[in-house]
Amino acid sequence: MHTIDHYCYHSGLRGVNAGLKFAYAAATMLICLISRSLAAAALVLLANGILTVKKGRIPFPFYRKLMLVPLAFLILGTAAMILNLSKTPLDSYAVSIGSWYLTGSRNGIRQAVRLIGSSLASVSCLYVLSLNTPMPEILLVLEKLHCPELLTELMLLIYRYIFILADTASAIRTSQNCRLGYQDYRTSLRSFGELCAVLFVRALKRSNDLYTAMEARGYDGKIRILHEKRPVKRKELAAVIVFELILTGVALWIR
Amino acid sequence: MTKKEKAFLRATVAFTILFATAPVANAMHIMEGYLPVAFCVTWGIICLPFLAAGLISLKKRVKENRKTITLIAMSGAFIFVISSLKIPSVTGSCSHMTGTGLGAILLGPAAVSVLGIIVLLFQAILLAHGGLTTLGANTFSMAIAGPLVSFGLYKLCEKCKLNRKVSVFLAAFLGDLFTYCVTSIQLALAYPSESGGIAASAVKFLGVFAPTQLPLAVIEGILTVVIVIALESYARPELKAVGFLKEV
Numbered sequence: 001m002h003t004i005d006h007y008c009y010h011s012g013l014r015g016v017n018a019g020l021k022f023a024y025a026a027a028t029m030l031i032c033l034i035s036r037s038l039a040a041a042a043l044v045l046l047a048n049g050i051l052t053v054k055k056g057r058i059p060f061p062f063y064r065k066l067m068l069v070p071l072a073f074l075i076l077g078t079a080a081m082i083l084n085l086s087k088t089p090l091d092s093y094a095v096s097i098g099s100w101y102l103t104g105s106r107n108g109i110r111q112a113v114r115l116i117g118s119s120l121a122s123v124s125c126l127y128v129l130s131l132n133t134p135m136p137e138i139l140l141v142l143e144k145l146h147c148p149e150l151l152t153e154l155m156l157l158i159y160r161y162i163f164i165l166a167d168t169a170s171a172i173r174t175s176q177n178c179r180l181g182y183q184d185y186r187t188s189l190r191s192f193g194e195l196c197a198v199l200f201v202r203a204l205k206r207s208n209d210l211y212t213a214m215e216a217r218g219y220d221g222k223i224r225i226l227h228e229k230r231p232v233k234r235k236e237l238a239a240v241i242v243f244e245l246i247l248t249g250v251a252l253w254i255r
Numbered sequence: 256m257t258k259k260e261k262a263f264l265r266a267t268v269a270f271t272i273l274f275a276t277a278p279v280a281n282a283m284h285i286m287e288g289y290l291p292v293a294f295c296v297t298w299g300i301i302c303l304p305f306l307a308a309g310l311i312s313l314k315k316r317v318k319e320n321r322k323t324i325t326l327i328a329m330s331g332a333f334i335f336v337i338s339s340l341k342i343p344s345v346t347g348s349c350s351h352m353t354g355t356g357l358g359a360i361l362l363g364p365a366a367v368s369v370l371g372i373i374v375l376l377f378q379a380i381l382l383a384h385g386g387l388t389t390l391g392a393n394t395f396s397m398a399i400a401g402p403l404v405s406f407g408l409y410k411l412c413e414k415c416k417l418n419r420k421v422s423v424f425l426a427a428f429l430g431d432l433f434t435y436c437v438t439s440i441q442l443a444l445a446y447p448s449e450s451g452g453i454a455a456s457a458v459k460f461l462g463v464f465a466p467t468q469l470p471l472a473v474i475e476g477i478l479t480v481v482i483v484i485a486l487e488s489y490a491r492p493e494l495k496a497v498g499f500l501k502e503v
Binding site for chain 1: 284285286287288289291292295310313314317321322324325326327328329330331332333335336337339340342343357369370373374376377379380381382383384386387388442446448449450451455456459460462463464467474477478480481482484485486489490493496497
């Protein structure tokens with residue numbers, strides 16, 4: 001968690017308008033999802049890889065590791081899609097078990113392959129956004145999209161508190177390890193439970209202190225933040241529009 | 256056994272071992288781009304009334320006492336952090352709690368629906384678990400359906416005067432199981448099986464995810480009990496502050 005947050009503040013694409021990045025990610029994802037075209041997926045993967053690793057200067061090993069995060073879900077989900085238990089064999093493959101067949105159809109496998117390709121492509125779109133845009137700027141975009149005020153305010157506060165609590169949790173874990181916590185499975189469960197309980201107590205105490213501190217600085221129900229202005233550059237806007245047009249073309253031409 | 260059957264048996268054993276030990280970090284978040292657009296939108300719309308109800312109730316609480324805003328935000332951050340911590344697991348794989356069962360028991364389902372969608376958004380952006388297009392579907396299974404079951408069961412057990420430990424375990428365990436069933440059904444609705452339709456597909460998804468999700472639900476139940484016991488033993492004032500324990 002620290003790492004994605006760390007990289008997005010150092011990204012080479014941080015200066016690009018957040019709204020533009022958001023629109024790019026959303027439009028590209030939509031084209032991938034609607035067309036489910038493998039050619040479009042390959043183009044998107046390539047373009048996003050270049051954007052993130054070359055332009056954004058995110059280290060490639062880290063990017064590769066992130067791309068593998070949804071792997072477990074992908075393998076299990078796809079397995080469920082292409083394995084069928086049926087009395088009649090389908091046209092791609094069939095393994096007989098007693099009077100039943102473990103079987104799949106060509107069409108089903110083709111659909112699964114397309115699904116894998118386009119899902120990975122949309123994951124790379126998500127990373128273009130999350131690895132190159134700090135959270136406060138994403139929240140600003142949400143505010144412009146007329147997200148309820150209470151929701152964006154809560155998000156801002158939660159985003160700040162996450163790091164405080166994560167540090168506290170890791171400090172508690174270190175001291176538990178020093179004091180023979182997590183020795184075997186039984187103690188691990190107990191240690192983990194105690195960690196969470198202590199974390200909860202600390203969180204509530206902290207929230208009291210924070211409220212006092214905010215009130216002392218004139219909090220009146222709204223948190224105002226000065227945002228850096230990053231206007232949309234004409235060249236970038238043109239590049240995004242051209243890319244989306246090419247992508248739509250590819251998705252339509254090569255099914 | 257014929258040769259083919261032997262090979263099949265071997266393959267299934269290998270398959271099970273492979274996935275019982277593979278890293279299954281939050282395998283029940285539907286990944287980015289996995290659902291068709293129509294389903295993403297539909298699940299999003301289904302979530303809206305629950306979110307609106309949650310927001311209205313939160314707004315009321317904040318208006319009554321402005322101090323609750325930091326309290327609610329801290330609780331949200333707490334749910335996020337415990338769901339990002341690696342939990343002790345038998346197989347050595349790395350897995351995480353959902354934390355929403357605990358949240359529902361401590362804070363009530365209205366608050367959890369709002370905090371849940373925020374936590375899921377942060378998980379997608381900061382941890383790469385789940386996604387933006389599947390946010391609606393994931394919110395429905397993890398932040399609405401699961402917590403509602405947990406909360407309902409907890410209240411029901413309380414009415415039946417069941418032991419608190421048992422009721423907490425049942426609430427967290429069954430809430431987790433329900434989340435996993437809902438996710439499987441969501442996947443099945445989007446991808447019905449070629450032979451047998453939606454029902455057969457749901458059974459397939461349930462079966463494929465069972466080896467990772469069943470132990471996880473048990474562990475989540477046990478951990479929630481341990482956490483609640485620890486909280487009760489040295490955080491009574493805080494529990495009263497969030498409304499979990501009644502003022503005596």
